[in-house]
Amino acid sequence: MAKFLNTSATNYFLEELIKSAKDRLILISPFLRLNERIKELLEDKNRLKIDVRVVYGKSELQPEEINWLRELTYLRTSFCKNLHAKCYLNEELCIITSLNLYEFSQVNNNEMGVLVRRSEDPELYKEAYEEAQRIIRISDEIRISVETVEKEAESSAEGEDSTPDKLTTSKLAQKVGVKTNELIERLVKAGYLEVKEGKNYITAKGKEAGGEFRMSPKFGPYFLWPESFRP
Incomplete structure (x- = not known):
């Protein structure tokens, strides 16, 4: 059964979702400006050669953000026009939420979300995963440089x-x-x-x-x- 998440729970389970990814990780967020904790977790996934897909929808990346992203060999970034969805998945967990991957939102905003476990809601997880894959397919992959x-x-x-x-x-x-x-x-x-x-x-x-x-x-x-x- 899906679990309701408030602001602090959304941030907590987002970190847990990234940390526990063993095969794949999908991060879909219109705005992209990562805090240092999320960067550390993604750098660790890169060292473990985990396939990470990041889809964003606003072309406002700071040069320093671009400089950091380009150093992660196993992280692929895509731009999706008119993106408004915020969805984060690994092979077992999915979070659908109002929370952007944007450090200001994570610290200052009031957010809501739901956590879906593949083992408990396989059909719901499958539908969210398939929609995430569709968004990836219609996005333009960018080798950020x-x-x-x-x-x-x-x-x-x-x-x-x-x-x-x-x-x-x-x-x-x-x-x-x-x-x-x-x-x-x-x-x-x-x-x-x-x-x-x-x-x-x-x-x-x-x-x-x-x-x-x-x-x-x-x-x-x-x-x-x-x-x-x-x-």
Whole structure:
């Protein structure tokens, strides 16, 4: 019999579902911005060579998120237009819920969901699994690459109203010799960026330092910094 889940139970069983996956894992969520705990669990699945499929529906991935995803060999990502469903499955469990795989939602929102066990509700599990497979089939698989984002960002930086001597955050991180996530943490700590509702925003201090906010129609927001900038 399906089990009702409140907010805390949804988060708990989502982690258990990921941890207990031994053969396959399907994560369907319109919004995708993973907290550190979920990232750790997925990295462990990758080390165990578990097949992970992630389907999302909003093209607003941050460059640092893309940089992290591309390092997971056994995680395949697909984009599904008009996606609104939130469904998470492994070979034995299924969660159908209002909860996005978005760290702000997991911390701040009131959510509901139901847990379906294959051993107790095989027909219900089968129907949810088949619908998840259909969503995967109609989705466009993407080999996420931060280089693609950087290339597009650099192309945008060649426009008439921009300066060519600026770097994306990930390129600047390479130049400084740190990981992108580490550089972003430095920028936030130093006051060049601030976090609101799970998203990074450039501050007045960041603009004074020469930072710029840009929006890629395909890959979402990113930032440009002077090549000589050292936070």
